[in-house]
Amino acid sequence: QVQLVQSGGGLVQAGGSLRLSCAASGRTFSSYGMGWFRQAPGKEREFVAGISWGGSSTNYADSVKGRFTISRDNFKITVYLQMNSLKPEDTAVYYCAASRYSGSNYYNVADFGSWGQGTQVTVSS
Numbered sequence: 172q173v174q175l176v177q178s179g180g181g182l183v184q185a186g187g188s189l190r191l192s193c194a195a196s197g198r199t200f201s202s203y204g205m206g207w208f209r210q211a212p213g214k215e216r217e218f219v220a221g222i223s224w225g226g227s228s229t230n231y232a233d234s235v236k237g238r239f240t241i242s243r244d245n246f247k248i249t250v251y252l253q254m255n256s257l258k259p260e261d262t263a264v265y266y267c268a269a270s271r272y273s274g275s276n277y278y279n280v281a282d283f284g285s286w287g288q289g290t291q292v293t294v295s296s
Contacts, residue, residue, distance in 0.1 A: 172197055172285065173195055173196075173197050173203070173269045173284075173285040174195065174196045174197040174285070175193055175194070175195055175267050175268070175269060175285055175286060175287035175288075176193070176194050176195075176196070176287060176288070177191065177192065177193050177194075177265075177266075177267055177287040177288055177289065177290045178191070178192045178193075178194070178290070179191040179192050179290060180265065180290035180291050180292050181291075181292070181293070182293045182294075182295065183257055183292075183293070183294055183295070184257075184294070184295050185257060185258055185259055185294055185295065185296055186256060186257065187257050187294070188253070188254060188255045188256075188257065189254045189257065189292060190251055190252065190253050190254065191207070191251065191252040191254070191265055191267070191290060191292070192249055192250075192251055193205070193207075193249065193250045193251070193252075193267030193287050194248060194249045195248045195249070195250075195269065196248075202224045202273045203224055203269045203270050203271065203272065203273060204221055204222060204223050204224055204269075204270035204272055204273055204274050204275050204277060205221070205222050205241075205243060205250040205267065205268065205269055205270065206218065206219070206220065206221040206222070206241075206267070206268050206270060206277070206278070206283060207219040207220045207221075207241060207250075207252045207265060207266070207267055207268070208265070208266045208267075208268060208280070208283075209261075209263035209264065209265045209266070209292075210263055210264050210266070210289075211262060211263040211264075214263075216266070216280055217232065218232055218278035218279070218280075219231070219232050219235055219239065219252070219265070220232065220235065220239055220240075220241035220252060221241065221270070221275040221276070221277060221278060222241045222242070222243050222250065222275050223273060223274050223275040224273040224274075226242065226243040228274070228275045228276075229241050229275055230275050230276060230278070232278075234260075235254075235261075238254065238255050238256045238257075239252060239253065239254050239255070240252070240253040240255075241253075250267060252265070252267075254292070257292075257294045258294060259294050259295070259296050260294075261292065261294050262292060262293050262294050263292060264289045264290065264291055264292075265289065265290055265291075265292050266286055266287050266288075266289045267286070267287040268283035268284075268285060268286045268287065269283060269284060269285040269286075270282055270283050270284070271283065271284045
């Protein structure tokens with residue numbers, strides 16, 4: 172079972188930047204894609220970005236394209252989410268997740284089997 176521990180997050184002003192990190196432990200020898208999701212109060216958890224096991228392919232939700240970048244450091248077993256040009260509507264609890272598959276083209280909650288503890292991102296106007 173893969174264990175995911177998140178770090179980063181916090182309060183930033185609109186237009187600012189923030190980077191989230193997610194470190195894996197446990198069954199890190201397994202090949203799997205990684206993703207970031209977010210959930211705002213009263214809303215369903217939504218897909219933000221995904222990356223393949225090797226880090227060669229990525230995909231993003233339309234709402235964050237051009238602003239967010241997902242990357243992966245396989246040597247350190249860490250995945251990142253660089254968030255630029257943040258908007259108030261980006262405010263949510265962000266979760267990293269390990270996919271059941273090795274590719275990046277998975278965006279449903281059910282496609283991910285392990286989850287981080289979540290971290291709050293708040294963007295002020």
